[in-house]
Amino acid sequence: MLEKRTPIPVTEAIERVMKYAGEGEAETVRLEEAYGRYLAEELRADHDVPPFDRSPYDGFAIRAVDSAQANLDNPVEFEVIETIGAGQVATKAVKPFQAVRIMTGAQIPAGCDAVVMLELAKQYERDGKTYMSIKRPFRPGDNISFQGEDAKKGDALVPKGTRINPGVQALLATFGYAKVKVARKPRIGIFATGSELLDVSDPLVPGKIRNSNAYMIQAQVVRSGAEPIYFGKLMDDLDTCFAAIQSALDQVDMLITTGGVSVGDYDYLPIIYKRLGAEVLFNKVAMRPGSVTTVAHLDGKLLFGLSGNPSACYVGYELFVRPVVRTRLFSTKPYLKKATAMLMADFPKPNPFTRFVRSYVALEDGRLTVAPVGMDKSNIVTSLARANALMVLPGGTRGFAKGDTVEVWLLEDEEGSDV
Ligand SMILES: Nc1nc2c(c(=O)[nH]1)N[C@H]1C(S)=C(S)[C@@H](COP(=O)(O)OP(=O)(O)OC[C@H]3O[C@@H](n4cnc5c(N)ncnc54)[C@H](O)[C@@H]3O)O[C@H]1N2
Numbered sequence: 001m002l003e004k005r006t007p008i009p010v011t012e013a014i015e016r017v018m019k020y021a022g023e024g025e026a027e028t029v030r031l032e033e034a035y036g037r038y039l040a041e042e043l044r045a046d047h048d049v050p051p052f053d054r055s056p057y058d059g060f061a062i063r064a065v066d067s068a069q070a071n072l073d074n075p076v077e078f079e080v081i082e083t084i085g086a087g088q089v090a091t092k093a094v095k096p097f098q099a100v101r102i103m104t105g106a107q108i109p110a111g112c113d114a115v116v117m118l119e120l121a122k123q124y125e126r127d128g129k130t131y132m133s134i135k136r137p138f139r140p141g142d143n144i145s146f147q148g149e150d151a152k153k154g155d156a157l158v159p160k161g162t163r164i165n166p167g168v169q170a171l172l173a174t175f176g177y178a179k180v181k182v183a184r185k186p187r188i189g190i191f192a193t194g195s196e197l198l199d200v201s202d203p204l205v206p207g208k209i210r211n212s213n214a215y216m217i218q219a220q221v222v223r224s225g226a227e228p229i230y231f232g233k234l235m236d237d238l239d240t241c242f243a244a245i246q247s248a249l250d251q252v253d254m255l256i257t258t259g260g261v262s263v264g265d266y267d268y269l270p271i272i273y274k275r276l277g278a279e280v281l282f283n284k285v286a287m288r289p290g291s292v293t294t295v296a297h298l299d300g301k302l303l304f305g306l307s308g309n310p311s312a313c314y315v316g317y318e319l320f321v322r323p324v325v326r327t328r329l330f331s332t333k334p335y336l337k338k339a340t341a342m343l344m345a346d347f348p349k350p351n352p353f354t355r356f357v358r359s360y361v362a363l364e365d366g367r368l369t370v371a372p373v374g375m376d377k378s379n380i381v382t383s384l385a386r387a388n389a390l391m392v393l394p395g396g397t398r399g400f401a402k403g404d405t406v407e408v409w410l411l412e413d414e415e416g417s418d419v
């Protein structure tokens, strides 16, 4: 007799998985390798930025008070006592009506409190000395880039769990992080199961198809910030699958299988979970596609039994695996970012299960619109190529119409959501 599966709501399924999400671990990488990784600790300023008052222009550093009387009819003259470029420090004390020729980025000489742009000064020589004159007054602080104006020592700049983008990379360099503490990428093992599966380079033969899920999942793993370990494809043979899965478990933090999870004669994952002694968290979810998604837990490791159907497999990853990965990357927002969008197509057929329709979200005239990107069936692979969102249509008795406002979960977003 076929075991009856009881569907549970998607939110409950996610909750059950997240109980076993575990915690992130830190590792150290060189700054050059940090881009795209996730910070394992908050980034704070340990010094002021900039660390000294500096010139934002090529020009002359002066004491503003000396320029007070300058106007078009009364140029004020300064003796130029030295020249400093960025990286150099003035060596002479600046006395009244003296100036230092200064370049962008150089430290403001002691005693000076304003900078005159080169274009506003006239420089000339007289009796072997260099002078410049200006025809307008400057106030203290004019054209100074002040110490700490960018960041003050102690400022919290980037929270733990942030993905290191080029800007974060710049800050890490600014604060001297030659080595960076980042989240260790969770290692996710992948098996594709199915006797019908061909390798990518195999020619098509009757009854068989190429294994696309393994490559799709590897990309999803990478997109979410984890490290895929692909163990290859398995024939639908119980003992072979069991042995392969059991031995792979030692090498990974969690394991994904695709296919073999439904109720068919050759769907062996349910038996394998039993043999392993794994606790099955659920084996039916009230969602389309991916209703057969099964998640089990064994000795602190999650085993994701994703559907063999490509669209169902894809959705299963984004809903159940991604938030676990993000949690282990120290994110406080591990879920897909949610938004609302205007539906651009009718969806008349009601469905008792919540639908996650592979869709394309666009920004049109300042508001989000959403349209499905292909046929809404779980065995469809072509629709995935253009999907940048999952449109969430709650199950129930009604369909949806063009113009309705619907929820969308964004697939390419980096920020995430805490719910
Ligand atoms: N009697 C029932 N039959 C089915 C049910 C059900 O409730 N009762 N559920 C259906 C649903 S819903 C889904 S989804 C599928 C899930 O099946 P499995 O997860 O067991 O996957 P398979 O049977 O192994 O394969 C399904 C389908 O996907 C193709 N596939 C598998 N692996 C790959 C791969 N790596 N790359 C590309 N395509 C793959 C496979 O050839 C099949 O066509 O079960 C329904 N049946």
Ligand code: MOO
Residues within 6 Å of the ligand: 287, 288, 289, 290, 291, 292, 293, 307, 309, 312, 378, 379
């Ligand atoms: O698990 Mo199936 O995808 O609901 O079609």
Ligand SMILES: [Mg+2]
Residues within 6 Å of the ligand: 259, 260, 261, 262, 263, 264, 267, 308
């Ligand atoms: Mg099957």
